[in-house]
Amino acid sequence: MLLLPPAFFRRPAPEVARDLVGTLLLVEGVGGVVVETEAYDHQDPASHSYRGRTARNAAMFGPPGHAYVYRSHGLHWCLDIVCGPEPLGSAVLIRALEPRSGLDLMQQRRGLSDARLLCAGPGRLCQALGITGALNGQPLDQPPFSIHAGAAPPEVVSGSRIGVTRGGETPWRFGWAGSAFLSRPFRP
Template sequence: MVPVSRAFFARPAAGVARNLIGATLLVEGIGGLIVETEVYDHEDPASHSYAGRTARNASMFGPPGHAYVYRSYGLHWCLNFVCGTEPLGSAVLIRALQPTAGIEVMQRRRGVTAPKLLCAGPGRLSQALGVTGALDGHPLDKAPFLILAGHQEVRVISGPRIGISRATGTPWRFGLRGSAFLSRRFPGLT
């Protein structure tokens, strides 16, 4: 598998989000296969960047190929990958992984043993990988991150994003069809 460069992220976020399904994400060697992502764009009313640059979302306006890490509801860290071209302000939220590396460490960090519960959801994923606000703005092609391109064809599904109250119908949630590690089932699929 080939490491993903920062140039991979210098394009529209929807394409990046779709292409990340099946890639491997490791943080200090802990992680797994990306099975679910969501897109947030600067013209999207559900995006943190919609109203412009703030201290909280400044990383979204930085160069593509960097992390945007924020705290959700003051409880959970969420990991995003900054994407796009000018104007900036777009990112891909990493919603779920299929754990493959460092499972014992993830179990200890999360306090659960069931593999399905380790990284199914952005808060769980960040806790399992040890992601905190200290990684906000960090380049994705430098340690502790390692992102490896997928090595086989995957069947990607899409649908509406979840956990938001605006622009809820936009089909910017992508997932690996048939994965048991998604944060939630996609509507209309069994």
């Protein structure tokens, strides 16, 4: 299966976010097909990078194709992949996967058996794949990560991002149309 090259991520975040739907994301061989993403950039009031570079968001200003992992609400980890032709703080949040590989390990980590709930949400998929702050700044094309081109281009729908209080009108959420593994359905 074809590994995505670093050049894949050296583009504007919304473009990368759309194209990431249908790719295969693995950590130590455990993971699945990306079915939901969201784009953020430095001009975006909802983005961590909006007010410039800080200690937490430094990875967002680093090389494209690397991970930005942060803690949400003091509880959950979330995974972004850094994007952009310029190091301006753009990234794509991975929001949901369709589980494919290492189901038993994911079920064990999540304490659940329902495949639909294993990776349906940014915090859930990080728990299922064992992603923590230790992976912040790591490149996606090297272990423990790997990210591969999908078998066929899916039908992608877009909509408003979830949980943002500013910039909520920007339709930068992308998903695999009709997937049963989304964190929330897309409104028609």
